[in-house]
Amino acid sequence: MTYKKLIKFYSFFIVILFIAVFGNSFVYCQDVTILNINNPSIRKIPLAVPEFKQFLKGAEIEQDAKKAQNLLRDALNFTGYLKIINAQAYLANPAETGIARKDIDFLDWTGIGAELLVTGGISVDNDKVKLWLRLFDTFDMRLLVGKIYTGDRKDLRIMIHRFCSEVSLKLTGQRGVFGSKIAFVSRVKGKKEIFTCEFDGFNPQQITFHKSITLSPAWSSDSEWIAYTSYAKGKPDIFIKNLKQKRGTIINKEGMNIAPAWVPGEFALAASLSFSGDPEIYLLTGKGKIIKRVTESRGIDISPKFSPDGKNIVFVSRRAGSPQIYIKNLETNNIRRLTFEGSYNTSPAWSPNGDRIAYVGIRQGRIDIYTIGIEGEFPVQLTSVAGDNEDPSWAPDGSLIIFSSTRRGGRSQLFVMTAAGGEQRRLLSFKGEQTDPDWSMVNN
Numbered sequence: 001m002t003y004k005k006l007i008k009f010y011s012f013f014i015v016i017l018f019i020a021v022f023g024n025s026f027v028y029c030q031d032v033t034i035l036n037i038n039n040p041s042i043r044k045i046p047l048a049v050p051e052f053k054q055f056l057k058g059a060e061i062e063q064d065a066k067k068a069q070n071l072l073r074d075a076l077n078f079t080g081y082l083k084i085i086n087a088q089a090y091l092a093n094p095a096e097t098g099i100a101r102k103d104i105d106f107l108d109w110t111g112i113g114a115e116l117l118v119t120g121g122i123s124v125d126n127d128k129v130k131l132w133l134r135l136f137d138t139f140d141m142r143l144l145v146g147k148i149y150t151g152d153r154k155d156l157r158i159m160i161h162r163f164c165s166e167v168s169l170k171l172t173g174q175r176g177v178f179g180s181k182i183a184f185v186s187r188v189k190g191k192k193e194i195f196t197c198e199f200d201g202f203n204p205q206q207i208t209f210h211k212s213i214t215l216s217p218a219w220s221s222d223s224e225w226i227a228y229t230s231y232a233k234g235k236p237d238i239f240i241k242n243l244k245q246k247r248g249t250i251i252n253k254e255g256m257n258i259a260p261a262w263v264p265g266e267f268a269l270a271a272s273l274s275f276s277g278d279p280e281i282y283l284l285t286g287k288g289k290i291i292k293r294v295t296e297s298r299g300i301d302i303s304p305k306f307s308p309d310g311k312n313i314v315f316v317s318r319r320a321g322s323p324q325i326y327i328k329n330l331e332t333n334n335i336r337r338l339t340f341e342g343s344y345n346t347s348p349a350w351s352p353n354g355d356r357i358a359y360v361g362i363r364q365g366r367i368d369i370y371t372i373g374i375e376g377e378f379p380v381q382l383t384s385v386a387g388d389n390e391d392p393s394w395a396p397d398g399s400l401i402i403f404s405s406t407r408r409g410g411r412s413q414l415f416v417m418t419a420a421g422g423e424q425r426r427l428l429s430f431k432g433e434q435t436d437p438d439w440s441m442v443n444n
Contacts, residue, residue: 035171037081037399038353038419044083045171048114049073051087051095053132055123064129064156065095065122071160072118072133075178076167078200080400080418085114094119099134101143109138116144118167127153133163135170144170157202174397181440182393182402183207183217183226184414187432194228196243199395199439201414201428207243216436218269220262223442225286227260227269238271240286251288255279261304270294270304270313281315294328295335305350307374314338314348314357325359327374338376345370349392349401351419352441358382358392358401369403371419382421388412393439394419402427402437 036042049072052065077084092108099119109117121132128150135145145166149159161178168176177199186195188206194217197204208214210232217228225248227240236258238251251257255274262269267286272279281294281304295301299318306313314327325339325348339345344362351357356371361381367388372379383389387407394401399419404412414427414434428434 035081037079037172037174037397038355042081042420044081045115046085046113047076047082047116047118048085048090048109048112048138049076049118049120050090050093052120052122053095053099055121055130056125058124061122061124064124064153065120068120068122068131068156068160071157072120072164075161075164075200076118079168079176080423081172082116085112099132101134101136101141104136106136106138106141114138124153129153129156129159131156131159131163133160135167168397172397172399176397177395177400177439180396180442181219181223182414182427183219183228183438183440184434185215185217185436186430186434194226195434196226197428201430204428204430207241208239216259217438218260218262219438219440219442220267220269220286221265221441223440225262225267227262227271229258229260238288240269240288249287251284259302259304261306264306264308264310266310270306272300272302272304281313294330303347305348307350308352308354314350316346316348325357338372338374339379340376341379347391349394351394352396352398356419358394360390360392369401369421380421382417383424385424389415391436393437395439396441402439404435404437 052069054061054065073084076082089112097103099121115138117136117138119134123130131149133147134143137144147163147166151159164178165175180199181196183194183196185192191211192214193206194208194214195204195206210230213231215229217226219226225240225242227238229236230239236256238257238260241248253273253275256279257273259272260269270281270283273282279300279302280296281301283291283294297319301315301317303316304313311331312327312329316323317326322343323346324337325345326335326337328335342361342363345359347360349358356373358369358371361370367390368381368383369389369392370379370381385407387405389403389405391404392401400416401419402414402416405415406412412433412435414437415424416427417424
């Protein structure tokens with residue numbers, strides 16, 4: 001009996017065993033498969049991404065077929081909840097046999113442990129690309145997602161990522177990170193400027209040119225605006241910039257104007273201003289007009305971030321002596337302290353689903369990232385390897401956290417990890433020092 005036949009012979013029993021052991025990894029809702037990406041003990045789902053079928057021949061289409069396969073593999077692997085199976089284990093090649101359901105022997109894929117399969121086809125004609133992309137559940141032998149995309153060759157990456165968003169929507173109920181962007185601070189000739197890049201670090205672009213100290217970028221809910229702090233005029237002021245249009249405003253009240261944070265779904269933001277004495281948190285319009293004062297206490301109040309529904313705000317205060325994290329209900333004005341462990345906790349970031357807050361804590365001289373429930377329950381340390389780990393920001397679907405770390409050579413660089421602290425890896429190779437990442441909440 002050949003190896004391939006032997007694999008098929010035992011595949012039926014593997015399927016039965018898999019369902020018995022791992023049947024609770026998915027939640028089946030009618031014809032929709034939902035994967036709980038917020039589960040800290042999530043098991044990565046094995047996925048096969050074989051070669052694309054080329055519907056025309058030539059060096060150009062061969063090059064694009066390989067590029068499309070690599071883009072797809074890299075993007076799905078980036079999620080942290082999918083595991084790409086090594087191509088050397090594949091028993092079939094849809095590029096030769098066909099990419100439709102009728103062409104697939106699913107035992108070829110269940111036999112190597114693939115629970116999901118993506119097949120792709122491509123044609124290229126006069127710099128125009130057409131893609132056929134399908135996601136299959138190999139154990140149920142059913143099509144989960146089927147899409148056809150057409151566009152210019154230069155838009156191949158965009159088309160692949162749109163399909164990845166459809167895959168994420170089918171598996172998790174959310175579109176994932178594939179159209180999102182990240183803003184961050186990087187040094188340019190000794191000065192700090194704001195840059196943006198795509199979710200995976202691709203295509204970094206400088207968007208400020210103040211030749212000064214520029215900090216704390218914050219995306220608006222629609223990702224059309226960025227607010228940030230800059231010393232361009234000699235003191236810390238807040239600049240509000242529209243990325244598509246040449247317009248914006250500056251909040252430059254007396255004293256410090258720092259730490260902007262947008263109100264979810266509104267053209268308004270919170271910031272820490274010191275024109276009245278100690279830095280306090282204020283609510284402002286997108287044009288810089290004060291709406292109301294949010295905090296009033298002895299000691300510094302800074303680093304505001306809103307809950308996803310905009311009804312609560314988390315911030316850092318020294319009102320008890322050391323920097324600690326507090327939550328204020330904006331409807332009742334009730335304020336409660338969230339962190340009690342450690343004498344220094346700062347940089348809070350509210351998760352997109354509203355149940356946890358990431359923050360930076362100092363324990364025994366080490367700077368690390370933690371998460372905690374919004375009632376103060378279940379604090380979890382996420383980083384512990386080496387270096388200083390700071391500036392956490394959540395991905396739009398809550399599955400990943402980006403942060404800065406000095407773990408490599410003592411220079412701050414951007415890293416990404418799962419929401420449970422796993423899969424910690426560097427985001428991009430970039431000159432200078434990178435800090436203050438902020439992940440957009442919208443897929444563009």
